[in-house]
Amino acid sequence: MEIxxxxxxxxxxxxxxTQALIPRPIAWVLSxxxxxxxxLAPFSWFNAxxxxxxxxxxxxxxxxxxSPKDTWSNISARGDFVVHIPHVAQAGAVNESSASLPxxxxxxxxxxxxxxxxxxxxxxxxxxxxxxxxxxxxxxxTVGHSGQSLILGEVKSLFVDDDAxxxxxxxxxxxxxxxxxxxxxxxxGEYVAFGEKLKLPPVP
Numbered sequence: 560m561e562i563x564x565x566x567x568x569x570x571x572x573x574x575x576x577t578q579a580l581i582p583r584p585i586a587w588v589l590s591x592x593x594x595x596x597x598x599l600a601p602f603s604w605f606n607a608x609x610x611x612x613x614x615x616x617x618x619x620x621x622x623x624x625x626s627p628k629d630t631w632s633n634i635s636a637r638g639d640f641v642v643h644i645p646h647v648a649q650a651g652a653v654n655e656s657s658a659s660l661p662x663x664x665x666x667x668x669x670x671x672x673x674x675x676x677x678x679x680x681x682x683x684x685x686x687x688x689x690x691x692x693x694x695x696x697x698x699x700x701t702v703g704h705s706g707q708s709l710i711l712g713e714v715k716s717l718f719v720d721d722d723a724x725x726x727x728x729x730x731x732x733x734x735x736x737x738x739x740x741x742x743x744x745x746x747x748g749e750y751v752a753f754g755e756k757l758k759l760p761p762v763p
Contacts, residue, residue, distance in 0.1 A: 569705060574747070577603075582743030582751045586617055587643040587653060589682060590633035592663050597674070598629045599666035601645070601653050603744035608711070614697055615642060617710040629662070631708055638696040639681055640712065643688040646740040647752045653742060679716030689720035689739050
């Protein structure tokens, strides 16, 4: 089957792309609301895009009424945010945190999630996440016809659970995927658990 995207509506193109680009990592983003409460939302249009400086990218759409989402507003106004990589046992909470709550209501409080101080960050991190990145806004770009935002965040510090880290033969920190058990995003309402790991020899 050949599918031409040019004739599809934006919703139709989104429906196809989110099923074609799989699995996608999930950024569970914590930011600060205007009143000081903590906002938490998942984004699966997310990846690393640069090493110098170390940058991650979030792609954030607008609400159906055209207004910006809270995560965009918070990062635009205050600049700092924390990206978590959720693990499989957190799938239910990740899904629930995507629901729209009244302005200023904290998803962290609503879901009963614990936070702890995060060294190198003004904001805390989720206590039960095994990997968190303290980020500051590097740039915000607008693309497309509907005002899609690309938020570039510079990673200032990283937390990784001790059970998901080893040192390799060269003394470098190696993060163990099996220790993180990352949750991945598939198509409509579908997620994927960490599965079999394939290891191939390096190409000379």
